[in-house]
Amino acid sequence: MSKPHDISHRDYTGAKLGMWLFLFTEFFLFFGPVLLYAVFRFRYPHAFIDASLKLDAGVGALNTVILLTSSLCMALAITAMQRGRKGLTLFLLALTVTLGSFFLVNKYFEWGAKFAHGLYPGGEALAGNADGTAIFYGLYFFTTGLHGLHVLAGMAIIIGAALMVHEGRINSTDFVKLENTGLYWHLVDVVWIFLFPVFYLVR
Amino acid sequence: MAADNTRGIREGYLASEPGKGFIASWLLTTDHKRIGILYLFSILSFFLVGVVFGLLMRLELISRGPTIMEAHTYNAFFTLHGVIMLFLFIIPVVPSIFGNFLLPIMIGARDVAFPRLNLLSWYFYMAGALLALTTLIIGPADTGWTFYAPYSLRTGSSVSLAVFSVFVLGISSILTGLNFVVTVHRLRAPGMTWFRLPLFVWSLYATAWIQIIATPILGVNLLLVMAERFFGIGVFDPAKGGDPILYQHLFWIYSHPAVYIMVLPAMGAVSEIVPVFARRVIFGYKAIAYSSIGIAAVGSLVWGHHMFVSGFSYTAAVYFSLFTFFVAIPSAIKVYNWVGTLYKGSIVMDTPFYFVLAFIFLFSIGGLSGLILGALSVNVHLHDTYFVVAHFHYIKFGGAGFGMLAALHYWFPKISGRMYNKRVANFALVFLFIGFNTLYFPMFILGYEGMPRRYFDYLPQYVLWQHVSIVGSWILGASIFTMIGNLLVAAFRGAAAPMNPWGARTLEWQVSSPPPKENFETIPEVTRGPYDFREGA
Amino acid sequence: MDAKETKERIVGAPTLFAVWAALLGLTWLTVDLSGKGMAIFVLAAPFLIASAKAFLVVDYFMRLKYEPSIFRYIFLIVFGTIAVVSFLVYQDVAYRQ
Numbered sequence: 131m132s133k134p135h136d137i138s139h140r141d142y143t144g145a146k147l148g149m150w151l152f153l154f155t156e157f158f159l160f161f162g163p164v165l166l167y168a169v170f171r172f173r174y175p176h177a178f179i180d181a182s183l184k185l186d187a188g189v190g191a192l193n194t195v196i197l198l199t200s201s202l203c204m205a206l207a208i209t210a211m212q213r214g215r216k217g218l219t220l221f222l223l224a225l226t227v228t229l230g231s232f233f234l235v236n237k238y239f240e241w242g243a244k245f246a247h248g249l250y251p252g253g254e255a256l257a258g259n260a261d262g263t264a265i266f267y268g269l270y271f272f273t274t275g276l277h278g279l280h281v282l283a284g285m286a287i288i289i290g291a292a293l294m295v296h297e298g299r300i301n302s303t304d305f306v307k308l309e310n311t312g313l314y315w316h317l318v319d320v321v322w323i324f325l326f327p328v329f330y331l332v333r
Numbered sequence: 334m335a336a337d338n339t340r341g342i343r344e345g346y347l348a349s350e351p352g353k354g355f356i357a358s359w360l361l362t363t364d365h366k367r368i369g370i371l372y373l374f375s376i377l378s379f380f381l382v383g384v385v386f387g388l389l390m391r392l393e394l395i396s397r398g399p400t401i402m403e404a405h406t407y408n409a410f411f412t413l414h415g416v417i418m419l420f421l422f423i424i425p426v427v428p429s430i431f432g433n434f435l436l437p438i439m440i441g442a443r444d445v446a447f448p449r450l451n452l453l454s455w456y457f458y459m460a461g462a463l464l465a466l467t468t469l470i471i472g473p474a475d476t477g478w479t480f481y482a483p484y485s486l487r488t489g490s491s492v493s494l495a496v497f498s499v500f501v502l503g504i505s506s507i508l509t510g511l512n513f514v515v516t517v518h519r520l521r522a523p524g525m526t527w528f529r530l531p532l533f534v535w536s537l538y539a540t541a542w543i544q545i546i547a548t549p550i551l552g553v554n555l556l557l558v559m560a561e562r563f564f565g566i567g568v569f570d571p572a573k574g575g576d577p578i579l580y581q582h583l584f585w586i587y588s589h590p591a592v593y594i595m596v597l598p599a600m601g602a603v604s605e606i607v608p609v610f611a612r613r614v615i616f617g618y619k620a621i622a623y624s625s626i627g628i629a630a631v632g633s634l635v636w637g638h639h640m641f642v643s644g645f646s647y648t649a650a651v652y653f654s655l656f657t658f659f660v661a662i663p664s665a666i667k668v669y670n671w672v673g674t675l676y677k678g679s680i681v682m683d684t685p686f687y688f689v690l691a692f693i694f695l696f697s698i699g700g701l702s703g704l705i706l707g708a709l710s711v712n713v714h715l716h717d718t719y720f721v722v723a724h725f726h727y728i729k730f731g732g733a734g735f736g737m738l739a740a741l742h743y744w745f746p747k748i749s750g751r752m753y754n755k756r757v758a759n760f761a762l763v764f765l766f767i768g769f770n771t772l773y774f775p776m777f778i779l780g781y782e783g784m785p786r787r788y789f790d791y792l793p794q795y796v797l798w799q800h801v802s803i804v805g806s807w808i809l810g811a812s813i814f815t816m817i818g819n820l821l822v823a824a825f826r827g828a829a830a831p832m833n834p835w836g837a838r839t840l841e842w843q844v845s846s847p848p849p850k851e852n853f854e855t856i857p858e859v860t861r862g863p864y865d866f867r868e869g870a
Numbered sequence: 871m872d873a874k875e876t877k878e879r880i881v882g883a884p885t886l887f888a889v890w891a892a893l894l895g896l897t898w899l900t901v902d903l904s905g906k907g908m909a910i911f912v913l914a915a916p917f918l919i920a921s922a923k924a925f926l927v928v929d930y931f932m933r934l935k936y937e938p939s940i941f942r943y944i945f946l947i948v949f950g951t952i953a954v955v956s957f958l959v960y961q962d963v964a965y966r967q
Contacts, residue, residue, distance in 0.1 A: 144446050148512070148515045151944070154944065155511075155546075158549035162583055165583075169579060169959065194897050198893045199890070205881070206886055209880055209886065250564075251564045251565045265575060268567040272568075316927055316932045319927055323924050327900060327916030331900060331904040333912070546947070579959075586955060637958065644966075649958065649965065
């Protein structure tokens with residue numbers, strides 16, 4: 131107990147507690163639009179179901195599988211780092227980022243298809259529409275866009291962590307930064323796990 | 334101990350760091366105390382800007398019709414006054430200045446859990462503040478600080494930038510709260526159990542939780558407003574089937590608890606000061622600690638009382654009115670416990686204590702007028718009148734603001750290592766108190782008689798009380814500038830302050846004034862409660 | 871305070887792969903069930919399955935299972951807030967005049 135309380139000491143639990151608290155703020159960030167979705171779903175049930183049916187659940191499911199697999203790679207990367215296998219860690223991190231970019235490419239084509247049909251805020255298919263369809267697409271683009279930005283941010287953070295692994299600043303005895311990177315990436319996954327049914331499956 | 338009293342002033346954390354320039358030693362510091370000072374100067378500067386806006390708004394009303402500005406300018410002024418006073422001043426003031434400076438010392442730690450994150454949150458604060466002031470140049474928002482949709486979606490003023498500045502300030506607030514929660518959980522000194530924590534720490538802890546939970550909801554709401562303005566996503570726009578009342582929900586889900594972000598830390602500071610000047614253990618330590626958590630919890634359930642006349646459902650209105658009455662309970666517990674502490678105490682009258690007495694008086698008026706507003710039927714009559722303006726100024730300025738000033742005068746010798754001129758401070762306080770009541774009490778009357786808020790003109794029957802209120806604003810303005818001038822003079826020329834000028838027992842008074850770098854030579858072992866005034870304890 | 875330097879628990883690769891397989895299975899299930907059955911089931915099933923998936927990710931990938939109990943209490947605060955906020959907003963939108 132009399133151990134000096136050095137501020138530079140490694141407090142893994144403290145660092146992870148901070149990260150979890152941050153993740154909860156991110157979670158609440160997405161809670162806002164989902165709450166709005168629930169209200170409008172209640173108010174315009176038919177318009178929301180019709181609009182949802184125009185989304186391709188297959189593409190959504192594929193994206194879900196991609197993100198779940200990338201999450202697996204991230205979790206495996208931490209296990210590999212704990213066991214001191216640096217090369218494997220870097221490979222798994224690269225795989226995670228690649229899968230993340232697949233997700234975004236997929237999303238790009240999905241959005242592109244909607245734009246081609248004029249289904250975007252201010253688009254011709256939704257102009258002057260007040261029956262709830264415009265709201266559905268407004269929320270769809272806002273929420274998936276916000277999520278996409280988080281995917282992008284997560285990829286940037288993973289690349290940063292990979293560089294630190296490469297330099298040895300993250301190693302088998304000091305890997306809390308990698309763990310926190312992983313926590314962020316998994317949060318992006320968890321958010322998608324909920325957004326997928328919200329927009330694609332409740333019909 | 335005696336040697337400490339004569340220590341030089343430029344010692345401790347204020348001593349210059351070898352090998353680091355003056356600017357770098359401040360702007361790149363990760364010392365929680367220096368970051369507290371950065372906040373102190375930036376927040377108080379913005380406060381003075383906000384005061385000037387307030388004084389000008391009052392001055393505009395000195396005669397009917399346009400006097401010194403047009404209606405549109407008046408709208409911009411009350412918007413900026415609100416944004417500055419709320420987001421730049423009263424929300425961050427106590428946690429960011431005093432929390433940063435004192436929380437680690439009070440729990441016996443060398444710094445907060447994440448020192449670099451702490452500095453980052455100051456940079457977020459400054460970025461948000463400068464963005465908010467930029468709107469002043471490129472066309473200030475005219476929506477009021479609440480940015481209500483649908484007007485905020487349509488007005489040509491720079492709402493997007495103003496909203497974004499608040500978003501950035503929110504990030505700063507979240508990071509500070511997160512840092513405090515982890516610090517309190519992980520860095521308490523040996524023997525510093527939860528119930529030996531000073532009550533100020535308890536209140537900061539409760540506040541930090543609100544900051545973490547509520548702020549993101551405001552953040553996403555503001556992002557939605559920006560998305561509405563740039564892309565027209567339609568959720569708040571009735572023309573597209575959206576619902577502006579949902580904006581109000583998301584806004585007040587944060588902004589009502591934000592009132593407790595403002596007032597809880599101030600209450601915590603008062604809970605520190607009262608036992609020190611009553612020279613006895615605080616009455617009902619656990620009741621005060623739990624009531625902080627209670628205020629944080631119940632205070633998160635009352636946001637709808639801002640929306641009683643918005644057209645939302647009566648069912649919801651009944652719930653929100655009920656919870657509004659509930660939240661008065663933990664607040665009253667605190668007031669009774671402070672008064673209970675004073676009862677039969679060996680009271681020492683000194684400057685910080687006078688501030689606390691003013692706080693208790695003004696906060697009680699603010700709280701009781703809140704109950705009047707919380708009643709549904711009365712609210713319909715008083716909604717959006719000067720009565721509301723008077724009520725929240727009594728809470729935010731009379732409560733949180735006076736609590737902050739009490740904290741400033743209580744901890745000033747510790748922070749700066751110098752003592753201010755108490756006579757000037759006392760006089761400034763008396764005039765501040767008089768000015769405050771002359772300024773805001775007539776607003777209760779005006780509001781009851783039907784004067785709506787945010788109007789830049791008024792009917793002839795309101796002339797008398799408007800003029801009384803304006804005179805009050807001059808007294809208040811003069812005393813604020815005197816008070817801050819007094820402290821500024823003391824910060825550079827004041828006499829050296831002793832280590833423990835008030836005879837307090839909490840840890841921050843057991844280190845030198847100003848505190849040394851890293852706060853403690855060795856981390857103290859805590860063996861007693863924070864308000865143990867027994868001899869030899 | 872001495873618990874600070876506790877040894878990190880390593881979650882083995884077989885566990886992670888098993889969790890991943892379960893997640894894929896649940897994804898298949900939720901897509902397959904989508905839009906089938908009674909109205910209440912259509913609404914509830916996707917969210918129950920999503921909650922199960924989130925639970926798996928949080929407990930194993932994010933290792934919440936192996937963290938001190940304080941982390942779980944924080945979850946309760948978050949869920950409590952969401953439940954109460956949703957309830958109060960519902961009181962408005964469901965009974966609007």
